[in-house]
Amino acid sequence: DTAVSQTPKYLVTQMGNDKSIKCEQNLGHDTMYWYKQDSKKFLKIMFSYNNKELIINETVPNRFSPKSPDKAHLNLHINSLELGDSAVYFCASSPSGTGFTGELFFGEGSRLTVL
């Protein structure tokens, strides 16, 4: 009964490959996010979706393509992986509108290692 779940937890792949990370939340939230945490622990927002609609795209390379099939799921597909893509990717969710308190609920992260 995990609130925000991501799969896989670990991903090791070669440069140039394509990979996907899946995220699901069972909190009934309308807004979902992808954050990237680099090796220095810096957390940076990549994308945000509200009711399946993209509302934030923080100048992320277009090799990264998020997809939200419904408001409970937000997947991240990465094409042509580069060494610099190695990081921990966190999915998060929050209520929207008047329900938004500023609290984000994070998953446990997916550690991507590109060799």
Add this chain to the structure above:
Amino acid sequence: QQQVKQSPQSLIVQKGGISIINCAYENTAFDYFPWYQQFPGKGPALLIAIRPDVSEKKEGRFTISFNKSAKQFSLHIMDSQPGDSATYFCAASKRGSNYKLTFGKGTLLTVNP
């Protein structure tokens, strides 16, 4: 451009001591200031948050102090415990920002027994 600056980068405190982490922000439109706690291998989780209409908020051993004129806010952990050892992030957001949180760079807190 780093909109939320956090210090120190790391902090070592003895059990029972007070841990203090500071943040400064630039955007006066920010109106929500949370602190997140992250344990190794886990996602960040909200610890405590404040809005700029109050100068202090306390929850148990955790207190946020907020100075609107100085554009600074800080987290104080009283009676620090080894279980408090984690990375702490301050953050800020503003209404109408499409729910965007801007995080500080984090502080690794180690509480020695």
